[in-house]
Amino acid sequence: MAAPQVLVAGAGVVGLAAAYYLSGRGFAVHLLDPGPFPSLASTASLGVLTHFNGGDDPLSRLYCQGHALHAELAIRLRDQTGIDVGWRPLGGLDLAGDEAEIAELRESLAFNLERGCPAEWVEGAPLRQLEPGLSDRMLAGVYFPTDQRVDPAALCRAFLQAAQQQGARLSAGERVEAFGQEGEGVWVRTRSAQYHADFLVLATGAWTGELGETQGLSLPVRPVRGQHCRFSGPPVHHLLRHQGAHLLPAGGELIAGATVEETGFELQTTAAAAERFTRLCEQVLAQPVRLLAQYAGLRPKPKGGRPHLGRLQAQARVLVVAGHYKSGILLGPLTGQLLADWIETGGPPPEMQRFAPER
């Protein structure tokens, strides 16, 4: 019997994870994406896999499972493709530079410990031992040993290569303009072609709301711009957090980010972001830094604070996996795995109703 065919619209981290897990289970996968590759959101993303601090609701459970998946996935992808996806258990350090921030950090420590999240207060010599390059302005910190990082662009490249080794195809330069279900199959139209398959997966990130509207569907996912800057400078060893921003090591460089900006589909980087993150480095680090590059991407923001995951009501062979907002790198692999389960077994299960795509 021929393998069931799945069209995946969108080759960001979520679409690629879907392609990887589906092709690994024998589905014939065809990815369609207008480009660029890796997606701008993946390139701009920090790749932080933040500690999980409890909660027993469906979204918290996804975070917990998503976080737990990365270490083993990194090994599997490296064995299969030779690509190091940059997964590192760096540990995180939330930093305080004045009395008000110290009070906030103490509250955060109590909250995290109460919820069973490993965390530890550090100041003085132990703080300097953990992170020798800190400036004198940094007075205290909370250390989170379970914070991790993965390189989002490398993860995307590895997913694509592994999926292709398993038989998946990518058609770059293809934007889905219309789609629908007809009987036991689906169709998709792009500017240059019409495709048919057994299933369609919409992994179109920040563009999902716009694409839904063209089909008369309410899939309210909208773009929220994020920027980060890369610097050369003194080495840092952990994921440093200060005043709502991150500073982290990446291949000999420093990454500082990220902004959260309601600027629609505008993708330009700004001088204001470069200034903000240069100032952050000056505050947190003892040594000066030099700006090397700046990136912007669009986070897919969902309605209701939870991703849109599941089948369309009237077109059960069309599945949506979009709206991961600030956590698409953390949740992308798990989403791909769950999606493959649902296509294989007829899910999603009833407890996922909360994530139903149409809102």
Ligand SMILES: Cc1cc2nc3c(=O)[nH]c(=O)nc-3n(C[C@H](O)[C@H](O)[C@H](O)COP(=O)(O)OP(=O)(O)OC[C@H]3O[C@@H](n4cnc5c(N)ncnc54)[C@H](O)[C@@H]3O)c2cc1C
């Ligand atoms: C600055 C910044 C920092 C971030 N930091 C983190 C972090 O530390 N940790 C974390 O977990 N997450 C982080 N994120 C969020 C994360 O990057 C996103 O949630 C994730 O990349 C979204 O993946 P996606 O595949 O849903 O969307 P995308 O990567 O945007 O992929 C969607 C793809 O769909 C394609 N597409 C669009 N329309 C169509 C169409 N009509 N037909 C076919 N294809 C189409 C696009 O070309 C694109 O390639 C950050 C994001 C930003 C911007």
